[in-house]
Amino acid sequence: MTSQVPQSVQSPPAIVLVTGPSGAGRSTAINALEDLGYEVIDNLPLSLLPRLLEGPPINRPLALGLDVRNRDFGTNALIEAIDQLAARPDRDAQVLYLDADEEELVRRYSETRRRHPLAPAGTPLAGIARERELLGPVRARADVLIDTTGLSPHDLRAEVDRWFAPGDGRPLGVTIHSFSYKRGLPRGMDIVIDCRFLRNPHWDESLRQLDGRDASVADYVTADPRYDPFFERVKSLVDLLLPAHKDEGKSHLSIGFGCTGGQHRSVAVTEQLASALAHDGWHVSKRHREMERRDALGSKGHQV
CATH class of the missing domain: 3.40.50.300 (P-loop containing nucleotide triphosphate hydrolases)
Incomplete structure (x- = not known):
């Protein structure tokens, strides 16, 4: 049948x-x-x-x-x-x-x-x-x-x-975005989560010019005592929502993480959630809007 x-x-x-x-x-x-x-x-x-x-x-x-x-x-x-x-x-x-x-x-x-x-x-x-x-x-x-x-x-x-x-x-496709609130929300987001409460690597001189894809920046962000309970709740929410959206016939879900400059905290969280969802078998794409913009402009500077 x-x-x-x-x-x-x-x-x-x-x-x-x-x-x-x-x-x-x-x-x-x-x-x-x-x-x-x-x-x-x-x-x-x-x-x-x-x-x-x-x-x-x-x-x-x-x-x-x-x-x-x-x-x-x-x-x-x-x-x-x-x-x-x-x-x-x-x-x-x-x-x-x-x-x-x-x-x-x-x-x-x-x-x-x-x-x-x-x-x-x-x-x-x-x-x-x-x-x-x-x-x-x-x-x-x-x-x-x-x-x-x-x-x-x-x-x-x-x-x-x-x-x-x-x-x-056709699997449910998940795209996870990092972005800067200074430049506004990315269009087409289904879920947006603010990461600005986490401690900011920008204020550490040795980390300022790096971004959340660097292990030292990720370690700094995840060492915040609020990070683990935050990430556990985000992951639990996403674990609940993804099967539900798939059952409803949705083909794609976009999740955004924002911070002040889209360079450190939102990037680190995006990387960790993308890795966790890929490990669970979801088809995941990640986008770092400010990193892409910087690369496209050929700029050597970074956003805070």
């Missing part, structure tokens, strides 16, 4: 916006989604997206490939499209962002001898830098970020399958 999810808890059809810098694996991801049963539309002009969604109902999952080569691409237009999709109750919308480090992207362009779409008469490096600047705000909005550096096409397809396989084969 085939079991079915009751109509009352069926999740709406998925729509996945697939984007990222040229050469990061977007075409491979799109093909993998098509093989999973998604209806795929690649390079759809953004101006046609409302017409597509307001047209006849599409009762199967939908994947849309979008990048800077789209005819009317614009960062603000794409962010607006993401906001509109997130507000629709009839679609389970997610943004899949494929990325790779600069050296890997240059290597891929060198191997294929292709010209970069943003630098047709220049070097691939110039085009890559321009494209990353354009896509930075979109990357920050991604629900699922896959770094394809070092991944073969087979590896990338397997990663896409793990995140987006429909039905019983």
